[in-house]
Amino acid sequence: MDILAFLRERAGAFRCPRCKRSLADCKLTQLDHAGQKYTVEVTCRSCELAFLVALEVASNDEAETDAEEHGLETAASAEPEADPISNDELLELHQVLSGHSGPLTALLKERAND
């Protein structure tokens, strides 16, 4: 799958944990790809905060779609400090860079509250 397109589609739903601006036009750089695991660097265009997103994608297309929603719900209910945020079907998101307390979790919470 095109992991960058996957993230790009969803980036607009999230806000930068530092400057709170939309990540719709964030810079996405795929750093690593091993099997179903992808590591992508997300860089805010406004304040240039960079953080890493690690995703593990289910091989089954149907499971992928189902788990996508489920993964977000799971993450939204997790503690901000929880690391990693995991979903056994699809997503494993976690912040790798230090200095910010669970920004991805905060972002996912915003998304879940829409």
Ligand SMILES: [Zn+2]
């Ligand atoms: Zn920012």
